[in-house]
Amino acid sequence: MAQRRTKPVSLVLLVLALSLAVISYFGVGAGRQYLTDQAFEPIRVPAPTAPAPGIAAMLAAAAVAPPAVAGSRANAPIPTPAGVAAALAAELSDPELGPSVAGQVFDAGTRTLLFDQRSTAAVAPASTAKLLTAAALLSVRQATDRFSTRVVAGSEPGTVVLIGGGDPTLSAAAAGRPTRYPAAARLTDLAARVRASLGTARVERVLVDDSAFTGPATAPGWGTEDTPSNYASLITATMVDGGRDVPEAEIRSAAPDLAAGNALAAALGATAVDRGSAPAGARVLGQVRSAPVDVLIEQMLRSSDNVIAEVLARHVALATSRPASFAGAAEAVRATLAGAGIEIGDGMVDGSGLSLFNRVPLAAISSTLLATVDAKQSRWRPLLSGLSIAGWDGTLLEEDRFSGAAAVAAGAVRAKTGTLTGVTGMAGLLTDADGRLLVFSFVADQAPSAFESSSRGAVDSLVAALVRCGCR
Structure with missing residues (x-):
């Protein structure tokens, strides 16, 4: 964060x-x-x-412009593999990275491979896995698509059913108050539409129908300390404010579906909330729609939001007629990217990279970024606008990122970070000293102190070394 x-x-x-x-x-x-x-x-x-x-x-x-994703500066020379290897040699030997570092560097315009180290080995991607989820979702849904949350009439008088449609940013913020996630749908608007449909009839009970998602609410490899935490909640089809009980909460909810039901009940004046199912053919009393897919992807990537990532991965499963579970979502992402020529293998178990069990070849991360800057894959472009800019925003504005000698990279790097127990990494785009656009990915999956500034700084130094050199 x-x-x-x-x-x-x-x-x-x-x-x-x-x-x-x-x-x-x-x-x-x-x-x-x-x-x-x-x-x-x-x-x-x-x-x-x-x-x-x-x-x-x-x-x-x-003004410091972000990397030009359409191509390099006119006539900018292409770095040589020998030059790139020489520029990275000292940084790769930093003990803070540990003994297992995978990396790739490509020239974005020609797709020339400039550096390769262990790129086919299966590594723990941490949150760089969110790039895979984003690309898969943009392959099966339009950037303008939205996800609906509905309320229908219950089978008994005074009962309504809240049906979750997989909108992770639906907000319980009071009317007139900013939502935690900008452009989010509001429960207050949903409640107003329900009241307009019911007229003078009172609502006494809210049932929450979470049947759009199936399977366990946590993934294999998630620890007991992960849910609830400030970075993850149980994954349910119905939730508010990224799986929080209230919009301002830092720790996420232990029961996100019921938190959403309670928020709707409060807005409708109901006193009872429970889980249940919507009756077949029930009358729709109101619905709201999420922010567009491209906005959700930007929000997921920039803040590395695990909950949004897991919900979006399930939408890949739903769009490809698979169960909306952790297993179904992982298979859907794998198959969808394989259809785009990107092989991630069978080692992903969630959509966020939070699981300690995740393993993918680093080459899959690089290939996703290369495809994204390719004009033929323009539908993936929202992935690029969600990347943080070094020294300016998102996870690349943390106090210890790109400081000291690595500050040269400020404004010249757009990237997604990845940090997990024993894992530190980064993948994205940068502009080198000659104005050449490069695609890079690095993961150190045996880092001795991945959450410490020294380890993350070692990754920053790798990237800054590329920014500083023309590498010829």
Whole structure:
């Protein structure tokens, strides 16, 4: 999770300039997230206004553009494999990475392999696995698709049934209050539609129908300390605010489905909440729809939200007629990516990378990123706008990321991080000193202190070494 910290005015201006650059490059979709995604932006960026005299020149001079995903700077030379290997040699020997480091570097424009180390070995991907989930979902659903949550009439008077449709960001925030996840559907709107449908009839009982998802609510390899925690909850088809009891909670819910039912009951004045099933052919009393798929993917990636990831993986299963369970979702992601020419093997057991049992070849992560920058795979582009920018936002704005000598990478790297017990890694895009766009992926899965700044800093140093060099 990105930590909040106070920035001086000059850096806020830098971020504003960067945000405007992102909007101009990626379009309105990405800009919407950079300017309104307050749940994931440690810096509150003011709405763009005409700059005061003198400020315009400062912004122009200070702006650091994100990597150009459409290609490299004109005539930028391609690094050589020998140059890349030489640039990485010292950093790869850092003991903080441990004895098992897998890595790949490609030239994005020509797909030339510039560096390869253990890329076919099955490694624990940690949260870089979310890139696989995102790509699979964008293969089977449109970026504009939304997921519905419905309330139908129960079989008894005074009873309504809340039917979860797999919207992980549905919000219980009070009317007029910001939602934890921007653009989220609101239970207050759903309750208002139910009341309008029922007229003067009272609601006394809310049943929660969670049947859209099946199987265990936690994955193999999840520890007892993982649920509930500040990074995971049980995975249910019905939940509010990313599996929380209330929007402002840091620790997620031990019963996300009932938390959603309780929130709806409070909005409707009902006094009883229980689990149940919707009667066949029940009258729909109201429904709301989630933010679009591309927004959910951006939110999942930028904050590395495990709960959103697991729910989205189940939507891959549903779209491919598989059980919406951990096993069904993992198989759906595997088969969907295989159809796109990306082989992840049989080692994934969840969609977030949280499980200690996950194993995939690093080459699958690299291939996913290469396909994403390929113009032929334009439907995967929301994956790119969800990547954090080094030194600016998301998981790459944590206090210890890209500091010291690695600060050279600020603004030049877009990436997804991965941190788990014994695992530290990063995968994404960067622009080198010559302006060449590179795709990279690194995972150290025997790191002695993966959650410590020294271990994560070692990965940052690997990436910064590529940013600094033309590697010829």
